[in-house]
Amino acid sequence: MKSHKDATEDLRLLTGVSLFSGGGIGDLALHAAGVDVLVASELLPDRASVFRSNYPNTTMVDGDIRETKNQIIQEAKDRLNGEPLDILFATPPCQGMSKNGRGKLLRGVRSGVKPKLDERNRLALDAVEIALSLRPKLVVFENVPEMQNALIEHEGQVRDLLELISELLASDYEGRWEIVEFADYGVPQRRQRLITVFTHKSARSAHLKKWTVLPAPTHSQYPSLFTRPWVTVDDALTEVPSLDAAHARTASHKNIPYHRVPTLDDAKYFWVSNTPPGKGAFDNQCVNPACGFDKNPTHGSKHNSEGINQANRDTPLNCLKCGELLPRPWVKDGDEYRLMSGFTSAYKRMRGNLPASALTRNLSYACSDQKLHPREHRVLSLHEAFILHTVDAYDFVWGRDDGKKLSDKTIREIIGESIPPMGLEAIFKHLIETLLERRSTAAAA
Template identity: 45%
Template sequence: MSSNGAGKLLSEYRKGLRPKLDERNRLIIPTLDIIVALKPKWVIFENVPNMKNTVILDENDRLVNIIDYIKERLGNEYVGNAEVVDAADYGIPQNRKRLITIFTRSEIGKEFFELTNSFIPETTHSQNGENGKKKWVTLRNAIFGLPELDARKGKEKNEAFHELHFVNILDDKKYTWVKYAAEGDSAFNNQCINPECGFQGNRRHGATIDKKDGINKYNKDTPLYCEKCGSLLPRPYTIDKKTGEKRIMKGYVSAYKRMKWDEPASTLTQNFQYACSDNKLHPEQNRVLSIYEATIIQSISDYDYSFKINGKLAKTGVIRDIIGESVPPKLIDIICRNILLIESGEHKKLKNAYKQLSLL
């Protein structure tokens, strides 16, 4: 939810109207009931960045920002805050921004927080590798050279390589759209494939800001037929049930879009194995990501893992949901190792260094 959205809800609430809220966000209430009862030394929450602006109706039917609610419930015994981090900044081959909220009642932790105002470890990577950091780990670094797959029957899996290296089969129509999409581009921008024409200047798809509501909306005038020869373009389309007429499919330029080899992957979601999902097509092969490739991008493959239950592989949908909803384990590993380092008292060296600098 944007800050504007949160402001609108507050305005409705003050007018005596009961705003529409996602009831799932109120799960923080029983979660904090447990935390307050058990009083753990450290508490870590993870969610989408916009959670920072989310409001809930608390147990007293009071509209409150969720981060403020956490602080209120934990009281003065805990210190901490919420910060947005990008997994790519820690050597994970994926741009995945998450809101990490950490609080502690540890005396050593409190001392560290007073010194740094953060429990988030220093980043190790950056886009260009400046200030002594390594460059982001790209898709090329992560999955280039794996056995090829194709979204055609008989070529969609390679179980001899890995049981999770498989993709969905695409029908002829979708396969054509995907086939002509260039690296880093969407099938909505495919150009004429008529061998007698081959015109490459057809208007591209895009989005514009609606003047009335300020919402970014996809263009509705994207051509489906070549503007030079009139041939059907290999762009996503639907067929009108009443007229039988083909029309451009509703969708943003991020749909049916190939990723780029030399960038981290975009954020994996539960729908990463669907061609229409945001920016999830393989950079050059005619397919989406395999489940196995997703475990690499999510850093799951860095650890001893299994998706088997009683010796049987879980359903694909379940595995896909787990990957899409999970936090990259490497990110949590780095955060928890940093907490252990704080608890070891290593930060006191930093504190002494600051003292020395203040005397200069």
């Protein structure tokens, strides 16, 4: 696959503005699709610094978009120099989005049961304001699927966010949205996002009556004549050298940058090393060689009288047959052991025969959701995260433009807050070829 620096050589450059850009992972896809990002914005200085180190020709406006949006607009107009803007790409924060259904949320807010709506949801409207000023041919939002249910307060009313955005853009734009599963585009990671596209009516060809947000899938969990199998963790990591978290000397590779993992203490290593592929440590069975009883009740959860899902408190920590301590996550109080609070997804191995579960900012913590290597006794390394997130397919430098050291914590956060660029590249190329009728010279030939 070509890097974004190479791909733009045979594709006529379009112009773009990127909002809520993070460290610039999503912008890899824009560049690979032939888009010259003129202006970007990011709230956090460390993310903005990583962005600048990778895109020195892009004007980065860092700070709160509510305070910098006029500067973003002016910088874009100056860079465009009278030419039209092709794409505005916005990835507003998702922390305020709810998994509850829209109707349930509305009833809860209006009845006073739900707390005040999350103000972060309103940041999408700042992107709309910028779009209305710059009038790009395409406005593309990326967010969690729960954006479909997001509510905001607007002019004294509780409104559906996507409905309101559509209304504000309705005079000039037609909008559609669809949930994408990135594993369906060859990404070795199961990650779902809502892609929302507004296309300017004057920019779209008059004959184009039907269009889709997403291109046809290239991969599938159940392959057919038209799709290949999902790319699995084992497929993606087959050539990565082994590590072991038992000791510092085995927990890193001296010749591969970022191929290192945190060591595990004796207790955690005991739990992890006895956890089968695709299973969680909370369900581990007896490892006493004289017993080997494998019918100890497994862990689970149930809803209490208030409808809150809580982990079971009666899951045994000692084998019911021999009484030996099971290799399940525990807390020790003096000489007493009790089961650690947690759900079955904690201390759980990924399955090697599937794409990875979504990489989060906690990807280096064994206690997080499905973060254990499929077979080895450790979490994933950052080097492996780059592969599973498809960042390794592009020219990307994990560094800051100010020369300061970039922490592993910031790298994890940038990955967890972004989406796999290879899948996003396929989406942008589809939208550009369908709605803007711009193709690479290779495709035209």
